[in-house]
Amino acid sequence: MSHSASDIDVRPITEGEFADWQRAMNTGFLRPPTLSPEILRARRRTFAPGRLLGAFDSGRCVATFRSFAQELTAVGGGTVPADAVSNVTVSATHRRRGLLTRMMARDLAAAKERGDVVATLIAAEYPIYGRYGFGPATTAAEWTVDVPRTGLDPRRAGPDDGGRVDLVDGEDVRKFGPELHERLRRAQPGAVSRDELWWQVATGAVRFNEPWTEPFHAVYRSAGGEVEGLVTYECDDTWGDAKQPLNTATVRGLIATTPAAERALWHFLCSIDWVARVKSGYRAPDDLLPHLLPDPRAARITSQADWLWVRLLDVVRALGARGYEGTGALVLDVVDPAGLTGGRYLLDASPQGASVEPTSRAADLTLEVGELATLWLGDDSAVRLAALGRVREERAGAAREADALLRTSRRPWCPDMF
Template identity: 55%
Template sequence: MPPAIRTLTSADELPEWLRALSVAFLRSPSVSDEEVAARAPFIEPARTQGAFDGGRCVGTFRTFSQEMTVPGGAALPSCAVTNVTVSPTHRRRSLLTRMMSGALAAAKERGDAFASLVSAEYPIYGRYGFGPAAWVAEWEVDVTRSGLDPRHSGPGDGGRVDIAEPEEIGRIGPALHERYRAQPHRQGVIDRPERWWRNLTGQLRYPGDEFTPPYHAVHRDERGEPQGFVSWTVHERWDGKLPQNRADVQYLTALTPAAERALWLFVLSIDWITRVRSGFRAPDDVLPLLLPDPRAAVLDTLADFLWLRPLDVPRMLEARGYPVEGALVLRLRDEAGLAGGSYRLEAGPDGATCKSTGESPDLTLDVAELGTIFLGDESAVRLASLGRAEEHREGAAESADLLFRTPRRAWCPDIF
């Protein structure tokens, strides 16, 4: 008999489900009672699927509600997909396909605009209609050759940077993040529930969680209002009585360019820190060009990160902003039958309408490719040159690029 796919029916099944998750992610083959107790309140059984072979869980899959900012600053509801695993003993048996199909159908019925996930491996999710919508970059800065003034002592614009306790970050951080993700050019940024802040500040702990308490600092403007914060850890190392310590930035959120510059310069000027790892940042982050010698920032990672799966095309396209006036008829192929069809988009700086149409298309592409261009991070012209978009009207791909372009690249700061 093939493994049965079903949602969790009781809390008693959660330890076995978490064990399967841990094994597939190459972690401990056992799960403590403390971990189960810590994680249980944040897992919705009705949105948690397992593949069960007898009494053993051999596949895991979970979704939860998420809000994501789209170009222009509006937020749309997403079905966030996470904790996807199949045990090594049960690979290539269509378990993921069965779990994904049920989850996407439920998300469509629920009214989510799209589904979202962070892909551990590139080749897996395209066949389910997901496309890579935002990338991440990570730099390591050699502070000693960066050209920064070693006498730097703080912002010169009337603001200040203060060390903060976890309690303060838990108090002011949520409002800062909400203001940050509502900005027009922060597409791809997701909401952070209470659990996220409890994790960052060390309030949600269990044995073996590998938590290292971070340092925190807050930037305040000349009026004393918080405009950003940074969290980092330190890897300590000394060679021959000389410091070789590295600061690893976990999160840096800033509402203004001045706060962003001040927080980076603060971390880069900490005594005894000779290297700084940026953590995952937007591919067009200001960090390298903030340095007098940008070559001191070595690009360590540049990779796909956030993937989107369109579910409600009119809602998606009407919600985002557009820099120019234009009209485009899109034909979307969708093997799952969730979002396929032809749509006429009429858009401009004052808003957009998108409706099903019987008109001849200007551009045909798979639904996954719409996920790829939706946040403005990919070029339809480039997709056409790859054979992943088909022009039926000369210049249609270029028209799509003009409509979908954004001043800054999409970025999702959080793994989920």
């Protein structure tokens, strides 16, 4: 017999409770509950005291929540410390009892106390996290490329810019991948940091799941020999009538620090014998991919949705950390029902920097903290949100001025799932 919500204990788990917590997490995600000793041992590497929360009913874990330290790149290349939220589940037997609300409130309060500027997550379902002050801040799109329609010359031998594409192994990726990713994320708003464990899991050195399928890795080196791009992909084994190969290459991840590297790696994928389709993995919605092909219509969007969600924990530091291409001043009345960072703030910004401070001046825009998060990374439009009733314009023209200050030339993108 289950107890009332007030009898359910929500608290950080101990290391000895990790197996029970992991079983509850798998159950919530509709995965087989029991893990092999080897996989459980590997996953214990994610344990950090105080950062894994559980809800316990009669000693059994029925809800899970994990956060970890992360850095998020803001517009202009500045970074902010983030509280990355993951592994959020509530067992089907314990829904609608406020367990997620209790875990979220506890974690966000701790993040605020630590000095994190934002919290981040990838939302499995859209309606859940807005009520906690999160807003969708990036979008992801996946393309499927019909290789025979691309118009690429099947006889081409490789990049024509003096660079080269080479196959490498997971051990090689662990050596040069982190530095390459650092160069990318420092220039890409919405990108997040990766620790050593991320690279070990991505290359199979540490296995969180069975069975493990080893992918292929290819690297682009410039004419000067510098690593500028990396793609990890896998291929299926599909054949059609009359013994025609119809294989699909599915990209697990592609990062590039130059357009030349992007072009070379996409062209390489479309040149692999037997590959008739390429699935791009989740990319920025304004990715260059379609227009790197002679016929852009060979690439069609097969999935597009919100991706990274952001919750501002410190409006002053968040707005001060990003860059601005224009010059202007706005008074933002930020509504935060949780009381973490609400208030009225004067943003005075220019390409040389920005000052943000509390003010008693009349507001130009009124918006909830989740809507400000949506605007903070530069992806959405204040004019659009005002039309949807999610931003209130207190002074005529203020939403358009906000767009001129906050929107970016290229859309933000988060390459990672966490």
